[in-house]
Amino acid sequence: MGWFSVQRLLPVLMLFVIAPAWADQCPAFLDHEQRKLHSKDSVNLCDIAAGKPMLVVNTASRCGYTGQFEGLEALHKEYQARGLVVVGFASDDFRQEAATEEKAAEVCFVNFGVTFTMIAPGPVTGPDANPVFREINRQSQQPGWNFTKYLLNARGEVTARFPSQVKPEDPQLVKAVESLL
Known part of the structure; x- marks a missing residue:
C-alpha cells in the first residue's frame, strides 16, 4: 500500500478513533451526584449513562401505576446488555409516595425486585x-402524573x-427503545 492510499484512508481511520470520544460525552444536566433511594450512596448519571440511551421515569410507591415497576425491571433486564x-x-x-424512603425502597426492591437505578425522592x-x-421538562412536557416515561438518546435528547x-411492555414503547439501540 503506497503513501497515497494511506492518505486516503486516514480520514476514515480518524473516525474510528474520534467517534468513541464523542459517544462518551455526557450532557451537563446528567452530570450531578444523585443520592440513591434509601441509601447514603450516590450516583452520577454520566458515570452509568454517558453515550447510552436512557429511559427516565418519575415513580411513586403508592400509585395505581406502581405495578409498572415490574415492566420497567423487565425492560432493564432485556436491554441492559445492549x-x-x-x-x-x-x-x-x-x-x-410512601411516607418514608424505607417504605418506598421496600416497594421497589422487595415487592418488585427492582435492580435498575432508583434516585431518592425529590421534585x-x-x-x-x-x-x-x-432539562427533560424543558425539552418535552413535565410529568402530569406518576410513571411518565421519557426516552432519551445517547446525546441526552428526549x-x-x-x-x-x-x-x-407496550409495543410502541418497546419499538422506540429498540430504535435507539
Missing part, C-alpha cells in the same frame, strides 16, 4: 425539579414521552 439505562426518580409531586415538576427533570397509561 446499552439501555433505566433510571427511576421517586417523587411525591402527586402525593403518592420532578416546577422550578425546584431535579436538574435531570428540569426522543419520546409516554404517559402513565402506557405500560413499559
